[in-house]
Amino acid sequence: MALLAATALAGLLMASALFPVAGLAGHLLTRTADAMADSSRSLSSGDAPQVSTILDAAGEPIAWLYEQRRHPVPPEEISAPMKDAIVAIEDRRFWEHSGVDWQGTARAALANLTAGAVRQGASTIEQQFVKNHALLVEARTDAERRQAVATDYGRKLREIRIAQDLDETMTKDEVLTGYLNLVPFGNGAFGVEAAARTYFGIGAAELDLAQAALLAGMVQQSSGLDPYANPDGALARRTAVLDAMVDVGVADPAAAAAAKDAPLGILPEPARLPQGCIAAGDRGFFCDYVVDWLGRHGVDAQRLARGGYTVRTTLDPGVQDAARAALTAQADPAAPGVAEVLNVVEPGADSRRVLAMASSRDYGLDAGAAQTVQPQPWAMLGNGAGSIHKIFAATAAIERGMGTEAKMAVPRRYEASGLGEGGAEDCPPGKYCVENSGEYRPQMSLTEALAHSPNTAFVMLAEQVGVPAVVDAAVRLGMRYYAEPGSFDGDASVADYVSDNTLGSFVLGPTPASDLELANVGATLASDGRWCEPSPVESIVDRAGAEVPLDTVPCEDAVEPGVARAMARALSRDTVEGTAKEAAAAAGWSGDMAAKTGTTESHQSAAFLGFTRGLSAATYVYNDSTTTAGLCTSPLRQCGDGDLYGGKEPARTWFAAIGPVIDRFGGPGLPEMDPRYKGNTAEVPDVIGRTEGDARRILEEAGFRVTSRWAAGTGKPRGRVTGIANRDSVLEGGLVDLEISDGSRPRPRPKPPERDRRDDRGRAPNFIDVPGLGRVPLPG
Incomplete structure (x- = not known):
């Protein structure tokens, strides 16, 4: 009678599996046949979460991103003892059944009906594969995870149906490999390859009998049988696996006995893989930028953490190391309330590779040690880049016919009309007033003015071309954030705000700036006026090695080549006779380069932009605290009124970082300009x-x-x-x-x-x- 009951029940379960709509009353399948077919295809495709690796330009890892530390391997890279051990302890009739062990299922079903609930599973490796896939791959919410392991007939019947599909679409070796690549082994290891590395520091292909038996035993309860937390339990389970292997004839009794006597043989502590950008050291800021950039171009962070991608970046380790060393030499990483950042980008007509991205601050979560994970090198921050903005007024002027040798009046004080109100003291209503800091000749050429940086001359120039034209030149050359809503006040952009020609102070650079965008301004001018979006990614391939398409932004012509070359030459005197002369001389710099220093009136930030034909870099020092204290030089620190200028630490840092690497990128030098751009051309x-x-x-x-x-x-x-x-x-x-x-x-x-x-x-x-x-x- 018992045999008849078991046979009848097995038939009923078979019918339910084959015809899910007519399953046991009250326990209908929760998915459609199409959905289950999708699950079957997903299982066979091997789309379980994998580790994505971020590499520098030399192919060295920067960081690993993952939700589940998994390294899938093909069947031939899993040792025979490992395969034999998992079959012996989990599903000894695996090689004979067709995805479902009906004998075991009938026995378990009878016990469950007697108990009035699901108490026994009798799951085959195929069924466990289905369950683990639902839990570890398909489930994204807590509710879905609970449903994946629910003890009800609906889930069981779904497992049976998909397990049978797997047996028809995959070979037994493929099923076993997929299962071993999927299941968790504790201590953050998913899949047998990660487990072998974690516990033994070897690959899955090298696992011997004792090691394989230990890992196979952990699948039942990876946390409870953790050999570090419960060595006795792990040893007892290993013995049970070895006995099972002898029982089914896949292990020699003598060899099994020797394995039982062997110690656990695990590493002193689990060999885990660093997770995320937090482990990237001084590459952490760049790593974060890679993740952010990919998210804006088609591969979001969640997809990246699950997809098993290989991301080859543009980060040049030599340039990065030089940048970091220069920053920490000029700015103490633990100095209260002051940080310095540096970005290096490579000019180009079709791409804009970010070669280095660094901060004086250590990347990390220990605020007490002045560490930070804020995106300092590439975010909009600080009090502004100061007189570097004069580049934008000069560019707009050259586009409108001003020559690089054209004379500019340099009054001590100037009261501009139509540029807003305020500025210097005793400013009449309706005027924007500005005064120079220091004494200047009453007249200078545009080239001289860029080198010596009198404020009045450039406010007059902004009045001449119009502030909207100055902002437009800034946006086209690289300061793209100024066109974004919220870049000025509330939802307004800087470009929107100046549409009525107000904000005359823009030419003096009082608005927050991105150091990366500043560096790209130089790269645009060095690329004959061709703007490209700064990119940290050289290529990205998926787990199969196929190139992943990205929604990249096409390059565009920002200014005419003649204008760009004229501007580069107009900026070539700063390191020779201007505000960066001392820093260049101290660094022993020789050869042509374009440069501009910048300092805000409050001395809360200062910057330096310099470029040649082959490199463009910008440094930016700013008050990174909530205070409004100014910054002082030598040593770089917070102080009272402040005496920091762009020609001090910002320029010194630039030369210290770029000097050692410039010869790799063509050395100093600028393109020649058309002589017609020397004189005014407006009629x-x-x-x-x-x-x-x-x-x-x-x-x-x-x-x-x-x-x-x-x-x-x-x-x-x-x-x-x-x-x-x-x-x-x-x-x-x-x-x-x-x-x-x-x-x-x-x-x-x-x-x-x-x-x-x-x-x-x-x-x-x-x-x-x-x-x-x-x-x-x-x-x-």
Whole structure:
């Protein structure tokens, strides 16, 4: 009777497996046949989570990203004792049944019906494969994980159905390999290869009888049979596995006996693989950037942590090491409230490789040791890059016809109209006022002004071309964040805010900046005006070795090649006669390069941008605390008012980092510029003698902006144009300052006073000049 009952029950379970809709009442399958077919295909495809590896440009690992530490291997890379051990202890009829052991299933089903619940599983390796796949691969939520291990007939029938499908689509060796590559072995090891490395420091192909028996025994309860936490339990389970292997004839009794007497033989502690960017050391900031960049280009962090990708990056280990050494030499990693970052990018017309990315801060989670995981080298932060923004005004001016040798007025103070309000003290309403820090010649060429950096000259230049044009040049050259919502205030972007020509201070660089974007500005100019997005990824391949497509941003022409070369040459005097002269000389730098220093008025941040034909790099020092203290130099620190300038630590760091590696990238040097860019090229229509209205119309139709001022004593009719006050500096599309006659006549020039005439002996003359009579002798 018992045999008949078992046979009938087995038939019922068979019917339920084959026809899930007609399964046991109240325990219908929770998935459709199509869904189960998908699960079967997923099992056979081997899509279990794997480790993704991030490599530097030399092929050395930077970091490993994973949810489950798994290293799948083919059947031939798993030792025979390992395969025999797992079959002997988990499913000794594995090689005979067709995915389901109906004899065992019937026995378990009878026991479960008697108990009124699922108490026994009688699971085959195929069924365990299905269950573990549902738990470790398919389940993404806690509810799905609970359902994957639920003790009900619905789950059991689903396992049976998919197990049978597997037996039809995969060979037994493929099933066994897939199972061994999937299951957990404790201590963060998933799959037999990770387990072999974790406990023995070898590959799965090298596992001997004792080692294989230990691992096979742990599958039943990986945490409870942890050989580090429970060595006695692990030894007892290993013995049970060895006995099972002898019983089924896959282990020689003598060899099994010797294995039982052997010690556990495990490593002193589990050999784990570092997980995530936190273990990447001074490459951690770059590692985070790789993950962020990939997330923005089609491979999100979760996909990366599960996909088993190999990411080859652009990080040059030599450049990175030089950058980090230079930073820590100039900025103490533990200094309170001050950090320095550096990025190095390689110019190119079709790509923009990030060669190094570093901070003076140590990458880590110990805030007490001044460590941080904040994206310092590539985020928008600090008080701004200061006068480096003058590059953008100069670029906009050259695009509009200004020559690199064109003369610029350099007044001590300037009060600009239409650029907002405020600035220097005692500024009249409706004006933006600026003063120079230091004494300058009253007139400089554009090249000289970029080297010496007077503020008034560049605010005047921003007034000439318009602040929107300055911001537009910044965005095109590389400061792309300034076009993003929220880059200025609330939801507004910097570009939106200056649409009405306000924010005259933008040219002086008071807005937060990204050091990576600053470095890319130099790379754009060094690439004949070609902008490319900074990329940390050389290639990414999936677990099968196939290239993974990415949603990359195409390169684009930011400025004309002639403009870019002119700008590079206009920036070439800073290290020779300008604000970076001392730093360059101290570093022994020789050869052409383009450079610009920058310092904010508050001295809370300072920067240095320098580039050659083959490299562009930017350094940025900023107050990384919540205080508003200024920064001081030598040593770099927080202080009162501050005395840090871009020509100090920022420039010193640049030369210390780039000097040792520059020869690998073509050495110093800049492309030659077209001589036509030396002089002004703008042509202003002749409007002298016209009425102010006619002159405005003609000039505005020609693309110029117009302002005017009254001119007295010209003798011309009132309202007529008598001249252009800024004729020598008018640019294409720029501001034309008209002089308009007020109708008054010229005042007569006063007669110069008569010079006191004395003879050779110093005596007064003996005559006087009388109007109408001429010279009249004096009496006596």
